[in-house]
Amino acid sequence: MIESPVSSTKTIHAERAELDAVLASEMFRRAPTLARILEYLCESQLRGETFIKEYEIATQVMGRSSDFDPQQDGSVRVNLHHLRKKLKQFYETEGADHTLWISLPIGQSLPSFVVQNPETDPSQTPSAETGATFSSVNHVLQATAATGEVPPQLQPGAAAPAESPVTAKSKPRTSASLFIALLSMALLGAAVTWLWFSRKAPDTPRPIMTDAAIRIGSGLSRPYQDTSGRTWNADVFFTGGNTFHRKLAQVGGATDPTIYQNGREGDFSYDIPLPRAAYEVHLYFAESFAHGEGFRAMNIFINDKRVEQLMDVTSDAGGFGIATGKIYTSVWPAADGKIHLQFKGITLTAFINAIEILPANGDTMRPIRQTTLPTYYYDPQGTVWAPDAWFHGGRTSQLTELFPELPLQGFYQHERFGNFSYSIPVVSNRTYSLTLYFQDAWFSHQPKGKGTPGMRRFDVTCNGMELIKQLDILEETKGAGFQITRHFTGVKPTSQGKLLLNFIPSQNFAMINAIVIEEEPVAPVSP
Known part of the structure; x- marks a missing residue:
C-alpha cells in the first residue's frame, strides 16, 4: 500500500x-x-x-x-x-x-x-x-x-x-x-x-461507486449535471485548441445531447494529475461539423503512445450527430504523475467532447451493465447499472405507468422496444460474455389475448451473427411473461471496438430491459 x-x-x-x-x-x-x-x-x-x-x-x-x-x-x-x-x-x-x-x-x-x-x-x-x-x-x-x-x-x-x-x-x-x-x-x-x-479493501467485494470518477466536459465553462445525474466538470488541464458549441437538437445514442454540443478542437492535449494507480479512460465523441465520412481524421495518443490512427468519428459512430466512444484499460500516469492525452488533426482538426477517468478493474475492462432507464439504478445487491446509451432507433416505455398493478421489479419497470440497435464501445481485440434481460409485461397483460404465445417474436444479432432466432418470451414462460435471460460467451467486437446488437422484429416489436457485457479471462497458455 x-x-x-x-x-x-x-x-x-x-x-x-x-x-x-x-x-x-x-x-x-x-x-x-x-x-x-x-x-x-x-x-x-x-x-x-x-x-x-x-x-x-x-x-x-x-x-x-x-x-x-x-x-x-x-x-x-x-x-x-x-x-x-x-x-x-x-x-x-x-x-x-x-x-x-x-x-x-x-x-x-x-x-x-x-x-x-x-x-x-x-x-x-x-x-x-x-x-x-x-x-x-x-x-x-x-x-x-x-x-x-x-x-x-x-x-x-x-x-x-x-x-x-x-x-x-x-x-x-x-x-x-x-x-x-x-x-x-x-x-x-x-x-x-x-x-x-x-485504504484497505473490505472483506466482501463492493461495487465501485459511479461517482468515483473524473468527468471533464470539454469546452464547458461551468459544471453540468446531465439528465442521468452525472456531473461533468468544466474544461480544465488542457493545452492548446479552441472551444466550440454547436446546437444539435438530438444526438443519436444519447438521452442528453448537451455534452456532445460542446467540445475542444484543434491540436491540443490534456495533462491530468493522478495518483500512482491504474485507470480506465473513456473518450466521448459526436461529429457536429463535418457531414459525411472521410472529411475529418485524427490521431490520439495516451502518454505518447498512439492509441487511434486516422480516427473518423462519423465512420466510427455510423453517421453525423451520433455518439460514439473509446475505452482504454490499464492506463497509468507517466513519470510526472499525469495522464497525457494528445489529439492531433490529420484531416481538418482533432476534437473531443468529453473525458471520463475511472479506477481500473485490474487488467480487464470494467463490466458494462446498462438498463433502458434514463438514470442510474442501484439494485438490492448494491450493483450499479448505467442508464440507457449507445442506442439507435426504438422507443422507451415506463411500464409501471402503463400497468401500475404489476409487481415489476428494478430495471424490468422500463423497456426499449421497436426495431432498434445498440453500438456499445468496448476494448478492441478482446473477448466478452453478453447477457440480455427480457420480460414481456406488455403482451402478457393485454385485455385481449392475454399471455398468448406468438404475439411477439424477434431476432437478435451481434456483429451480424445470429444470437437468437424468433424469440417468443410468452411461449418460453408459458404465457406468464416472466423474466428470462440469454447468456452468450466468446463474443468478439468489431475492428472499431464495438458490439453491434440488432433487435429485429418479425411479429410486433422487439424489446429489451437490460444488457451486461463482461470481458472474459484470457485462457492460460500451455507450457
Missing part, C-alpha cells in the same frame, strides 16, 4: 468535528431522523465504507424490520432527498461560515466532505511535498462550481488575466493569494483521494 503523504488523522479529525457541529445545530436537533441517518452515513464513510444499501439504512437507523423491501418502500430514498435539502439549507444559514461542508451528491449513498476555504483551516493544510492527485482534480473542479468559471491559473497553457497597473498597485497580493488558495484546495484533494484508493 502506498503511504499517504498527508497524515489521515488530521483529515478524519476535521471531518468528525464538522459532523459533530452539524448534529449539534438547531436545525438538525429539530430533525432527529435525518440527524441519525447523517451520523450513520458519515461514520460509515470515515470507517472506509464505499457503499451503503437502502436496506442497511432502513433496518439499522430507521428501525424497520428485517423484511424491509426497498422496491416496495421508498422511505429511505425520501429521507435521503430531505437530508440533501436540509444540508443545503444548513450551509446557507447556520453553517455558512464553515470551512468544511458535508455534501450528499445525488445518486451517491455516502457523503463527501468538501473544503470551502483550506487557506484558513490549518488542520486541512497538506504537506508542501504533496503532489496533485486524483481528487485534486475534482476538488479544483468543485471549486469552479461556485463561480461558474475555471480559474485561468489552473489551465495549462492558458495565461492568467492581466491586471491593470492601478489594480496591481492597489492589490499587489490578490492574484497570488487567489492562486495559493486554489492550489491549496487542489493539494488537499490529494490527501482525501489518496486515502480513498490506498
Whole structure:
C-alpha cells in the first residue's frame, strides 16, 4: 500500500468535528431522523465504507424490520432527498461560515466532505511535498462550481488575466493569494483521494461507486449535471485548441445531447494529475461539423503512445450527430504523475467532447451493465447499472405507468422496444460474455389475448451473427411473461471496438430491459 503523504488523522479529525457541529445545530436537533441517518452515513464513510444499501439504512437507523423491501418502500430514498435539502439549507444559514461542508451528491449513498476555504483551516493544510492527485482534480473542479468559471491559473497553457497597473498597485497580493488558495484546495484533494484508493479493501467485494470518477466536459465553462445525474466538470488541464458549441437538437445514442454540443478542437492535449494507480479512460465523441465520412481524421495518443490512427468519428459512430466512444484499460500516469492525452488533426482538426477517468478493474475492462432507464439504478445487491446509451432507433416505455398493478421489479419497470440497435464501445481485440434481460409485461397483460404465445417474436444479432432466432418470451414462460435471460460467451467486437446488437422484429416489436457485457479471462497458455 502506498503511504499517504498527508497524515489521515488530521483529515478524519476535521471531518468528525464538522459532523459533530452539524448534529449539534438547531436545525438538525429539530430533525432527529435525518440527524441519525447523517451520523450513520458519515461514520460509515470515515470507517472506509464505499457503499451503503437502502436496506442497511432502513433496518439499522430507521428501525424497520428485517423484511424491509426497498422496491416496495421508498422511505429511505425520501429521507435521503430531505437530508440533501436540509444540508443545503444548513450551509446557507447556520453553517455558512464553515470551512468544511458535508455534501450528499445525488445518486451517491455516502457523503463527501468538501473544503470551502483550506487557506484558513490549518488542520486541512497538506504537506508542501504533496503532489496533485486524483481528487485534486475534482476538488479544483468543485471549486469552479461556485463561480461558474475555471480559474485561468489552473489551465495549462492558458495565461492568467492581466491586471491593470492601478489594480496591481492597489492589490499587489490578490492574484497570488487567489492562486495559493486554489492550489491549496487542489493539494488537499490529494490527501482525501489518496486515502480513498490506498485504504484497505473490505472483506466482501463492493461495487465501485459511479461517482468515483473524473468527468471533464470539454469546452464547458461551468459544471453540468446531465439528465442521468452525472456531473461533468468544466474544461480544465488542457493545452492548446479552441472551444466550440454547436446546437444539435438530438444526438443519436444519447438521452442528453448537451455534452456532445460542446467540445475542444484543434491540436491540443490534456495533462491530468493522478495518483500512482491504474485507470480506465473513456473518450466521448459526436461529429457536429463535418457531414459525411472521410472529411475529418485524427490521431490520439495516451502518454505518447498512439492509441487511434486516422480516427473518423462519423465512420466510427455510423453517421453525423451520433455518439460514439473509446475505452482504454490499464492506463497509468507517466513519470510526472499525469495522464497525457494528445489529439492531433490529420484531416481538418482533432476534437473531443468529453473525458471520463475511472479506477481500473485490474487488467480487464470494467463490466458494462446498462438498463433502458434514463438514470442510474442501484439494485438490492448494491450493483450499479448505467442508464440507457449507445442506442439507435426504438422507443422507451415506463411500464409501471402503463400497468401500475404489476409487481415489476428494478430495471424490468422500463423497456426499449421497436426495431432498434445498440453500438456499445468496448476494448478492441478482446473477448466478452453478453447477457440480455427480457420480460414481456406488455403482451402478457393485454385485455385481449392475454399471455398468448406468438404475439411477439424477434431476432437478435451481434456483429451480424445470429444470437437468437424468433424469440417468443410468452411461449418460453408459458404465457406468464416472466423474466428470462440469454447468456452468450466468446463474443468478439468489431475492428472499431464495438458490439453491434440488432433487435429485429418479425411479429410486433422487439424489446429489451437490460444488457451486461463482461470481458472474459484470457485462457492460460500451455507450457
